[in-house]
Amino acid sequence: MKRLISTSIAWATANEPAIERMRMRVVLHRRYHFAASHRLHQPGWTAEQNRAVYGKCSNPHGHGHNYVLDVAVSGPVDPATGMITNLADLDAFVERQALAEFDHVYLNEQVPDFRSVVPTTENICRVLFHRLRAYPHARLESIGIQETASNSFEYAGEQ
Amino acid sequence: MVYLTRKVEFSASHLYHNPDFSPEENRRVFGKCNNPHGHGHNYVLEVTVAGEPDPRTGMVLDLKELKEILQREILDRMDHRFLNYEVPELAGKIPTTETIAITIWNLLEPRIPRGHLHRVRLYETPDLYVDCLGNGQ
Numbered sequence: 001m002k003r004l005i006s007t008s009i010a011w012a013t014a015n016e017p018a019i020e021r022m023r024m025r026v027v028l029h030r031r032y033h034f035a036a037s038h039r040l041h042q043p044g045w046t047a048e049q050n051r052a053v054y055g056k057c058s059n060p061h062g063h064g065h066n067y068v069l070d071v072a073v074s075g076p077v078d079p080a081t082g083m084i085t086n087l088a089d090l091d092a093f094v095e096r097q098a099l100a101e102f103d104h105v106y107l108n109e110q111v112p113d114f115r116s117v118v119p120t121t122e123n124i125c126r127v128l129f130h131r132l133r134a135y136p137h138a139r140l141e142s143i144g145i146q147e148t149a150s151n152s153f154e155y156a157g158e159q
Numbered sequence: 160m161v162y163l164t165r166k167v168e169f170s171a172s173h174l175y176h177n178p179d180f181s182p183e184e185n186r187r188v189f190g191k192c193n194n195p196h197g198h199g200h201n202y203v204l205e206v207t208v209a210g211e212p213d214p215r216t217g218m219v220l221d222l223k224e225l226k227e228i229l230q231r232e233i234l235d236r237m238d239h240r241f242l243n244y245e246v247p248e249l250a251g252k253i254p255t256t257e258t259i260a261i262t263i264w265n266l267l268e269p270r271i272p273r274g275h276l277h278r279v280r281l282y283e284t285p286d287l288y289v290d291c292l293g294n295g296q
């Protein structure tokens with residue numbers, strides 16, 4: 001295994017410029033889909049305050065969206081594979097850390113991160129950023145979420 | 160600074176194979192992308208040029224000129240081609256979306272006559288795309 005990798009790098013460096021000399025940064029974006037329901041509601045507020053701030057998003061039984069999740073990662077492109085990270089690894093990690101718990105559920109009740117955090121898409125971005133930042137094979141750059149075709153949000157951590 | 164983006168599409172085939180890997184290693188790392196006959200995608204390329212508009216024309220760069228550069232440098236090279244075998248810039252490389260985007264950046268960057276190349280965004284599918292960004296962005 002070790003021998004294969006060192007041979008491959010020698011093979012590849014003979015064929016392409018070293019990553020260090022590249023004058024650009026490369027970011028891989030992968031989109032995932034999950035469908036979930038939520039309710040925007042602050043338990044410490046009156047019903048009137050909740051209606052005033054959240055409108056119909058505060059209806060007591062919740063409502064749902066088809067969320068589109070954009071996970072962006074960066075890092076050196078391995079000359080042996082041409083990849084920042086193997087998509088199979090990224091897909092499995094996102095499935096385990098996010099989709100398995102977020103798809104086809106009521107976020108308020110079934111995802112512990114939202115027990116005391118209102119599941120606005122802003123907060124879903126932050127929660128998913130913190131869940132996915134531990135990805136071991138590349139650096140997490142940002143999390144983007146489309147709540148609907150008209151509303152999208154992005155979080156890149158605290159600068 | 161104003162950012163101008165032009166989008167083009169091309170269709171091409173490729174396969175992922177590292178001759179230094181064993182057949183098992185190639186299958187393990189590259190999965191079905193290692194199929195020796197290759198497979199294809201409809202790639203969507205978005206090229207963004209940044210610059211100050213010329214006060215005489217109001218343009219960062221004449222879109223017609225950018226369109227011609229994209230036709231000559233990218234589409235004539237890559238559209239309806241088998242990327243591994245027919246594009247010299249990709250010979251001996253593994254034509255992942257990362258590698259193709261970097262190759263496109265390297266082809267375009269020295270040929271942008273006004274402003275500067277800000278971003279190359281290449282979609283392999285609607286759910287997989289790579290950005291090349293100029294340093295400092």
